[in-house]
Amino acid sequence: MSMPIAVAAGPAPATLGKARRRASQADSAVDENWELVRAAQRGDTSAFATLYDRHVDGVFRYVLLRVGDRHLAEDVTSETFLRALRRITSISYQGRDVGAWFTTIARNLVFDHVKSSRFRLEVVTDEIAEPGAGSGAPPGPEQQVITRTTNDELLRCIAGLGDDQRDCIILRFIQGYSVSETAAIMQRNEGAVKALQHRAVRRLATLLPRGIR
Structure with a gap:
């Protein structure tokens, strides 16, 4: 007897169409x-x-x-x-x-x-404005971490970051700039920005109140 093969579902055509239109x-x-x-x-x-x-x-x-x-x-x-x-x-x-x-x-x-x-x-x-309001990209896991907070909580958490991490979070998730644009603004390479973003989001997660982590 042949066994059914599980196939991972890809993005729905409508979702792909919307993403292409936004781009x-x-x-x-x-x-x-x-x-x-x-x-x-x-x-x-x-x-x-x-x-x-x-x-x-x-x-x-x-x-x-x-x-x-x-x-x-x-x-x-x-x-x-x-x-x-x-x-x-x-x-x-x-x-x-x-x-x-x-x-x-x-x-x-x-x-x-x-x-x-x-x-x-x-x-x-x-x-x-709402975090990420300027970005046309669909929210990823890190964006979801940001948008789970209220503006008040978000700003308190951002204030607890170091200067570079704070800048990275503002540029990426509040201003909505891409990794390459953020790298150019911060005068770093894209790999460094990705690593900085990862550390900043992890740090934000520890600063968020337990109820919204």
């Missing part, structure tokens, strides 16, 4: 943003204004999570886009969305602030 839409948005960069480089001020409108909320959210002060975050966000405007002619396509470039500038400004003063991570949670 296609993300690629189109990246291409459109770089068209705006090229227009801004030719002196089109409205193109840079459009880039600002598309990315200012994400940059502000990132800075606010890092510095914990709304007014300082507003100042750093403004300085980020002023620097970007000054440097717009020097940037060329880098295989990633231009939003990662804005975030890199913001990250460097945050580091300058950290070096010059000490502060606590105290964030008004209604300023923060």
Whole structure:
């Protein structure tokens, strides 16, 4: 008698179709943003204004999570886009969305602030969007660890991480950047980012209240 052979079920066609559509839409948005960069480089001020409108909320959210002060975050966000405007002619396509470039500038400004003063991570949670809101990818196990918390709990846990781990978690799961984009922003290779992400998520798991682990 022949025995039935168990076959692992793959992703449903509908799920694959949705994932492909999300990927296609993300690629189109990246291409459109770089068209705006090229227009801004030719002196089109409205193109840079459009880039600002598309990315200012994400940059502000990132800075606010890092510095914990709304007014300082507003100042750093403004300085980020002023620097970007000054440097717009020097940037060329880098295989990633231009939003990662804005975030890199913001990250460097945050580091300058950290070096010059000490502060606590105290964030008004209604300023923060849902974790991973900017990512088109379906949530993985690590994303699920992040999204099981409330914003309040998430921010308290993030505050307990070291600087590099905190940055990695914010960029990957709150800003929604890919591993390669996060690596470029943090000036590390992708393997180092994956290892850092793994350690950060494990550390977050130990910080979460027992009821939501």
